[in-house]
Each structure stands twice: as C-alpha cells, then as structure tokens.
C-alpha cells in the first residue's frame with residue numbers, strides 16, 4: 001500500500017468513526033427522525049440514568065415505534081422517542097372498559113340498578129268530578145257520598161300498595177273535581193273511557209274500580225264484586241273478583257259487622273244483556289279488572305259502617321293482601 005493510499009484509508013476510518021459517534025449522540029438526544037434508530041439506542045433498563053422524568057400514576061411509557069392516538073390524529077406523525085407521554089384526556093376517567101371495576105373507594109363502580117316495582121296497579125275510585133254516585137242521608141240532615149267513600153278506600157289502598165313496592169295510579173285525586181269544575185253529566189261515559197285509557201297508558205297489571213252501592217229498597221245490604229267474563233282475561237277477572245270479595249267479607253267481619261255476602265257477579269250474564277258486559281271500566285280495560293261495591297249507602301246499617309274511618313282502614317288492610325296475592329299468582333304463571 002502506498003503512503004498516499006494509507007493516508008486516505010486512515011482519514012476515511014477516522015471520519016466514519018466520527019460520523020457514527022455524532023449520529024449516535026444525535027439519536028440518543030432524541031432529535032432524530034428515525035424511530036428505529038431511537039428504539040435501537042434506547043437503554044433497555046428503565047432504571048438506567050437518563051433525562052426521563054420519574055413515573056407518576058398519570059403517565060405511561062410509549063412503546064417503541066408506537067404512535068399515541070394524539071400523534072395519529074396529527075397531520076405530521078410525531079416520532080416515538082421512548083419518552084414518557086401523558087395519558088390522553090379521554091383515558092383519564094379509567095372507565096373506558098365497562099367491565100373494569102375498582103376496589104378503590106374513589107374508583108369506578110357499577111351503577112346501582114333502580115329497584116323494579118312489583119307491579120302497576122290502577123285504582124279507580126268511582127264517580128267524583130261532580131258526580132256523587134249513591135248518597136246516604138242521615139236523620140240530622142247530613143249526607144255522605146259514594147264518591148267520597150270510594151276515594152277514601154282508593155287512597156288508603158294506594159298507600160299500602162306503595163309501601164309494598166307497587167306503582168299505583170288513581171284515576172282521580174283529591175276532591176275529584178275536573179278542570180273548570182264538575183264534569184257535565186253527558187261526559188260521564190267518556191270519563192269512564194278516559195279512566196280505561198289511563199290503565200293502557202301506564203301499562204297496568206291490574207285494575208280495580210272501587211264503588212259503593214245504592215238501591216231503591218232500603219233493606220238491601222252487603223258487599224258484592226263484579227267482573228266481566230266475556231273478556232280475554234275472563235278467568236283472571238273471576239279470580240280477582242273472588243279474592244276482592246273475600247277481602248271485603250273478612251274486613252267487615254273483623255270490624256264486627258256481618259251483612260249478607262252477595263258474592264261475585266258476572267256482568268254479561270247477571271245483566272241479561274245478550275252476553276255483553278255493561279260496566280265500561282271492567283269491559284274495556286286490557287288487563288284483569290274487577291269492580292267492588294263495598295256496602296249500600298241506601299241501607300241504614302251499611303251507611304253507619306261507611307262513615308266510620310276504621311271500616312275503611314280494615315278494608316284497605318284486607319284488599320292490599322288480596323291484590324298482592326293475586327299479583328303473585330299472576331307472576332308465578334308468567335314465569
């Protein structure tokens with residue numbers, strides 16, 4: 001080798017070494033454009049001294065060659081350098097995966113499921129809105145209306161059903177007066193259909209109409225319950241009427257009053273109407289329905305019971321058990 005050639009070779013080797021050192025320094029410094037160079041030269045030991053800040057709970061190490069979601073969204077890709085990147089804002093909730101649960105009291109936890117009602121009951125206190133229904137007249141000139149008695153029974157029953165976990169709707173509330181005052185008599189039938197519409201709207205499971213009775217003959221006395229057998233729920237209606245009637249008989253017996261048990265009555269056959277149920281609310285409701293007639297306001301002994309709040313309390317006590325029993329039977333059939 002000539003002296004000249006030897007000089008060229010040594011110079012080239014020195015320059016090559018210098019370039020390698022400079023390139024390595026540049027890559028380690030983190031200013032390089034080549035991600036693989038950075039990955040290759042990154043210290044493999046995370047504990048190795050360097051300029052990386054200490055890890056905190058809010059930071060992650062970016063994998064070599066991987067792009068952060070933020071960088072991916074940028075027009076110019078940001079090179080991965082092996083430095084610690086902040087956690088993207090969308091991940092700070094640590095709830096991205098709904099299966100993730102935390103033992104940390106401050107951590108994410110499943111939503112409490114709202115307790116489901118045991119069922120939806122529509123109670124229809126008969127009359128009201130200016131229609132008194134049957135009226136009991138007393139010797140001192142005072143009177144007591146069926147509308148008031150029906151509302152008392154419905155409200156007491158509602159409170160007990162709600163306490164048991166049912167959703168309960170009343171077809172009328174308070175004094176029972178419609179907007180603008182009493183309902184004109186010619187609208188009473190459409191009012192009955194409106195009550196049925198409520199049962200449809202709230203997807204009721206059962207419908208109970210609460211009434212009192214009236215007769216031109218004052219001697220007629222005692223409770224009875226009506227149902228429509230000519231109905232897709234005819235069998236359930238009969239069962240509902242049976243438990244409701246028994247509840248009334250038991251309540252009156254506990255009260256200390258034992259009038260005749262007038263029993264359950266099938267609407268279409270009892271009214272001799274050619275197989276057509278007469279009572280709108282029990283005929284038109286799409287769910288099991290019954291109509292109870294607690295006592296006769298036209299009978300003096302029955303009326304004395306009706307003006308005693310204790311009789312209404314006892315009726316509600318027995319009716320709530322009857323309705324709950326009926327609903328549990330229905331639920332067992334549905335399972």
Ligand SMILES: [Zn+2]
Nearest residue numbers: 126133211212
């Ligand atoms: Zn009535």
